[in-house]
Amino acid sequence: MTDETSTPTGAEPDRGDELLLPELVAHLRDNRTQLRQQWAERITDAHLLSSMTNQEVFSEATSVYDNYVEVLETGSVKALQHYARDLSERIIPRGVETHEVIGIVLLLRDVLARSLFEKYRDDFELLNRVLDAYEPAANRIANTVAVSFVEQRERVIRDQQDALLELSTPVLQVRERLLILPIIGVLDQTRAQQLTEQLLHGIRAHRAKLVVIDVTGVPDMDESVANSLVDTVTASRLMGADVIITGLSSEIAQTLVTIGVDLSKMHTVGDLQGGIEEAERQLGFRVSKVPDAD
Amino acid sequence: MPTDVPTAPHVPLPASILSQGPNLIVSIHAALDDQQLERLQRDLLERVGRDRSRGILIDVAALDVLDSFAARTLADLAYMAQLRGARTVIVGIAPDVAMTLVRLGVRIPLTQTALDLEEGLEWLGT
Amino acid sequence: MASEALRGDQPYDERVVVELVPVLRRVVGARIKDPHTVEDLVQETLARLMSSSRRVDPDKLHHYAAVTARNVVATYAERNDRARNRSHLLADPVDVAPPPTEQLLLQEDREFVAAALGQLSAEDRDLLVAHEVHGQDTSTMAAEVGSTPGAVAARLSRARASLRVEYLLVVEAIDPPSDRCRPVLRALSSSDRRRQRELDVNGHLLECETCSQLADRLFERRGQPAEDGVVRVPVSRDADVVTARQQGREVAASAGFSTSAQTLIATAISEISRNIVKFAERGEVAISLVTEDGRRGVRVVARDVGPGIADPDVALRDGYSTYHGLGLGLPGAKRLMDRFHLSSVPGEGTTVTMEKWLR
Numbered sequence: 001m002t003d004e005t006s007t008p009t010g011a012e013p014d015r016g017d018e019l020l021l022p023e024l025v026a027h028l029r030d031n032r033t034q035l036r037q038q039w040a041e042r043i044t045d046a047h048l049l050s051s052m053t054n055q056e057v058f059s060e061a062t063s064v065y066d067n068y069v070e071v072l073e074t075g076s077v078k079a080l081q082h083y084a085r086d087l088s089e090r091i092i093p094r095g096v097e098t099h100e101v102i103g104i105v106l107l108l109r110d111v112l113a114r115s116l117f118e119k120y121r122d123d124f125e126l127l128n129r130v131l132d133a134y135e136p137a138a139n140r141i142a143n144t145v146a147v148s149f150v151e152q153r154e155r156v157i158r159d160q161q162d163a164l165l166e167l168s169t170p171v172l173q174v175r176e177r178l179l180i181l182p183i184i185g186v187l188d189q190t191r192a193q194q195l196t197e198q199l200l201h202g203i204r205a206h207r208a209k210l211v212v213i214d215v216t217g218v219p220d221m222d223e224s225v226a227n228s229l230v231d232t233v234t235a236s237r238l239m240g241a242d243v244i245i246t247g248l249s250s251e252i253a254q255t256l257v258t259i260g261v262d263l264s265k266m267h268t269v270g271d272l273q274g275g276i277e278e279a280e281r282q283l284g285f286r287v288s289k290v291p292d293a294d
Numbered sequence: 295m296p297t298d299v300p301t302a303p304h305v306p307l308p309a310s311i312l313s314q315g316p317n318l319i320v321s322i323h324a325a326l327d328d329q330q331l332e333r334l335q336r337d338l339l340e341r342v343g344r345d346r347s348r349g350i351l352i353d354v355a356a357l358d359v360l361d362s363f364a365a366r367t368l369a370d371l372a373y374m375a376q377l378r379g380a381r382t383v384i385v386g387i388a389p390d391v392a393m394t395l396v397r398l399g400v401r402i403p404l405t406q407t408a409l410d411l412e413e414g415l416e417w418l419g420t
Numbered sequence: 421m422a423s424e425a426l427r428g429d430q431p432y433d434e435r436v437v438v439e440l441v442p443v444l445r446r447v448v449g450a451r452i453k454d455p456h457t458v459e460d461l462v463q464e465t466l467a468r469l470m471s472s473s474r475r476v477d478p479d480k481l482h483h484y485a486a487v488t489a490r491n492v493v494a495t496y497a498e499r500n501d502r503a504r505n506r507s508h509l510l511a512d513p514v515d516v517a518p519p520p521t522e523q524l525l526l527q528e529d530r531e532f533v534a535a536a537l538g539q540l541s542a543e544d545r546d547l548l549v550a551h552e553v554h555g556q557d558t559s560t561m562a563a564e565v566g567s568t569p570g571a572v573a574a575r576l577s578r579a580r581a582s583l584r585v586e587y588l589l590v591v592e593a594i595d596p597p598s599d600r601c602r603p604v605l606r607a608l609s610s611s612d613r614r615r616q617r618e619l620d621v622n623g624h625l626l627e628c629e630t631c632s633q634l635a636d637r638l639f640e641r642r643g644q645p646a647e648d649g650v651v652r653v654p655v656s657r658d659a660d661v662v663t664a665r666q667q668g669r670e671v672a673a674s675a676g677f678s679t680s681a682q683t684l685i686a687t688a689i690s691e692i693s694r695n696i697v698k699f700a701e702r703g704e705v706a707i708s709l710v711t712e713d714g715r716r717g718v719r720v721v722a723r724d725v726g727p728g729i730a731d732p733d734v735a736l737r738d739g740y741s742t743y744h745g746l747g748l749g750l751p752g753a754k755r756l757m758d759r760f761h762l763s764s765v766p767g768e769g770t771t772v773t774m775e776k777w778l779r
């Protein structure tokens with residue numbers, strides 16, 4: 001900092017600076033209606049938020065504007081952060097893109113900066129200082145909004161991926177109390193766990209007593225996935241459902257043996273057709289006869 | 295009152311034990327701590343002896359956590375009940391709980407399990 | 421007024437204070453059973469009395485000593501038995517402190533503050549005194565030092581954070597065992613995340629018993645959990661295990677974990693809290709939300725003051741059980757979580773830190 005300044009209070013050069021932000025805030029409050037209107041128009045002109053109606057844009061613009069001024073006033077982005085997250089949650093499903101959100105915040109920054117130029121254009125020195133005070137705060141606000149949006153968007157994408165993953169391993173009910181889980185494609189641990197979760201919920205929903213897990217479509221399995229498969233079987237049993245595994249390739253069988261699985265305790269049948277027949281026999285058997293004690 | 299419950303014996307367990315024919319139907323209403331689990335185990339074994347029960351059904355659907363201690367206590371209970379001539383079936387293990395038990399490493403089947411009360415009773419041969 | 425008290429007149433002969441020992445033993449002994457603790461607390465009371473006796477009217481010294489002892493005992497109980505409401509055990513027939521006593525305690529407190537201020541840098545001290553005592557606003561102060569009000573406010577807040585640390589050290593009469601302690605405590609007190617990372621605060625807290633206890637008190641003092649939502653559950657009885665895991669589930673739910681992940685976390689908490697109940701007399705489970713590399717997660721820190729585990733590797737082996745269990749407690753919890761760390765000092769205690777991350 002230098003002592004060089006032309007403000008009237010020359011003896012105490014920086015003294016006025018901290019009054020600038022309050023002044024700025026007052027300016028933005030006084031011109032709220034007009035600036036907000038300008039901003040909303042700029043948003044429409046730039047074809048941003050095109051998936052939203054003008055009314056919606058205006059109402060969100062109002063909230064963002066007020067939050068914006070509040071951040072300048074209090075220096076705390078907490079409320080804005082909260083609002084931005086909430087906003088993102090609402091507009092992401094509408095197909096609003098990241099560049100649009102960043103775009104509108106930058107537009108607001110621009111609208112406000114212009115109004116400051118307008119107000120202080122006669123005193124270049126003062127204008128500079130006003131902008132010095134304004135810029136960092138404005139950048140911080142832009143950052144906050146953008147980060148909140150991106151985070152929210154990532155979450156949505158993750159959720160969608162999860163949903164897709166679930167679709168790819170359907171649990172089918174072939175007849176009462178009997179579920180089939182055909183697994184196709186490479187299994188990794190995440191997918192194996194997801195699959196287990198789904199199967200267990202399926203067991204409860206369908207009140208299943210038997211599950212046929214068909215792994216014909218699984219090319220290979222490493223040890224951790226093989227372990228997960230064993231976990232799936234154990235967990236199903238804890239819920240009261242027996243599991244028949246079909247379509248074990250000799251490689252996978254080998255892996256299971258390597259990790260110490262006693263295949264004789266796993267109920268395995270050659271192919272899916274055989275597995276279903278076996279399951280039906282068991283179900284019939286259970287229905288018609290009093291079960292043996294253990 | 296049994297003397298083997300030193301702390302707060304007056305507090306009832308959040309579980310009920312009903313006699314139904316030769317069987318005892320136990321339903322647990324809320325989370326049990328270790329002491330309460332052990333108390334339930336003792337109470338049940340006592341009832342098995344007194345009522346000459348042939349079967350025990352324990353409904354754990356209300357438990358959102360079954361950890362290694364609970365698993366062990368239930369398995370012990372089943373074993374000791376068997377020594378007294380009663381078979382035990384545990385019903386209502388929630389999907390999340392089943393998966394957690396397995397990941398925890400509880401690989402030995404606890405005891406006989408069934409999906410729900412109806413299945414459990416069927417298994418006990420009611 | 422404070423400066424007057426500090427200047428004081430003649431200090432008392434130390435023997436006068438030492439004569440109080442039997443009185444103190446009686447006061448402390450009536451409230452604490454363990455003889456070693458009684459001795460410790462009597463010593464602590466004596467130390468406090470010696471540092472402040474010159475401010476006390478000799479006629480009132482006995483009374484003051486009794487009050488100080490009670491105060492020390494209360495602090496001790498609070499420290500050891502936070503959140504567990506056993507304060508009724510400490511209830512005294514004449515519990516309401518008479519005004520003169522309060523006055524004395526206030527004075528004592530002022531002395532602590534003065535001593536704590538003495539530990540700060542001259543700049544920090546001047547800043548605090550100018551702002552807090554002389555009531556200068558940040559704008560005026562900024563103008564004086566040629567800085568911005570924001571920068572001054574930030575400095576003030578750091579200085580206040582440091583003062584909190586120093587105050588605590590003075591009150592507890594603790595000399596930090598290592599050079600790292602002070603910076604770590606200050607970074608914690610100011611909630612300066614970046615600085616905390618630079619200093620590897622968590623690593624230090626795991627190693628340094630003194631700091632880990634002080635850290636708890638720092639948070640306590642500021643009325644945490646607001647920002648991070650650190651949920652602390654004291655654990656000493658079976659029922660606490662249930663409370664801890666239920667709290668864990670709630671925190672996990674608030675972070676957006678699926679119900680199955682919540683169950684994994686709650687179960688892991690159940691296992692490690694049980695270890696506290698079985699092997700240590702008491703401890704604490706702290707559950708918090710954490711963010712790292714853009715991922716969100718739950719961190720669980722279970723700390724106890726107990727015998728410790730001689731060989732953590734063995735304890736983490738499946739089937740190792742010293743009580744009636746499956747021996748799956750620690751290894752099981754480890755399997756349920758994404759990250760698991762156990763550190764233990766035989767004779768001092770065990771800390772388990774574990775985390776689970778949102779996918």
